[in-house]
Amino acid sequence: MNRYLDLSPEVKEALENNKPVVALESTIISHGMPYPKNVQTAVAVENKIRENGAVPATIAIIKGRLKVGLTPDELEYFGKKGLAITKTSRRDIPMIVAKGEDGATTVAATMIIAAMAGIQVFATGGIGGVHRGAETTMDISADLDEFTKTPVLVVCAGAKAILDLNLTMEYLETKGVPVFCYQTDELPAFYTRKSGIKAPFRADSPEELARIWSTKRELGIQGGFIVANPIPEAYSMDPKRINAAIDEAISEMNKLGIHGKETTPYLLDKVQKLTGGDSLESNIKLVLNNAALAAKIAKGIR
């Protein structure tokens, strides 16, 4: 095992005994939600994974160590430090580790560290994608290319409408990344169950997903899968309301000239403020829903 990696005792025991493990990211804690809801959610998500028969492994970089499985104190530290922690994607990992700094891992970085530890399943809220206006800005999240390289199955609630969902799907098709929409024929759009975009593939059970994943591995095909799990009906938002908030957030962002890695955290925060916290509640519910599905898939893999 690589010398920069620290597995928590619980995760180490689970991996050694071939028990199901589900990875979780840390940028969603530091940059995706405000304190203290971020920490409460992180704890609730870990519990949800345990209730569903798997072991949670929250991933982050602390003082240059790649941590797989955080203690409650470490979760609290991350949540409180929030935006002051460096958002760490693929490109940032060597620098953060070499300097012995803290890093909040994005989907891409969490996939890399999960794969190093031997974890195949990862649950989150939303993945990065192709931003609106990418035809001129070229703002495409490093998350998307990670799926071409790193063998991790990520359960999300689709992609947020802060992105251009059509371009995101075209990009993933070009890159050969499969997107399985769970029990639906339509791509879910994070806060809402529908996007108007046809699902590339549909899957109806955790067992089916586990079987397709195992087949991919046996075939020797590299890279990951995206599983898009629609937000439960009871928590889905009014599309008009959420889309109006997103449009306002994007126009505000363009006025401020925000770009690069600041884009996604800015939009997440602005949309939460504009919807008076309702979108945050929906966000929390969908992450829990994804954690449960990820645990069930992990149990099917072994």
Ligand code: PSU
């Ligand atoms: N989308 C969300 N919540 C999040 C993120 C995206 O709904 O917390 C975070 C994830 O960590 C994701 C990252 O990997 O933002 C993508 O950032 P960028 O677009 O800069 O690659």
Ligand code: MN
């Ligand atoms: Mn970007």
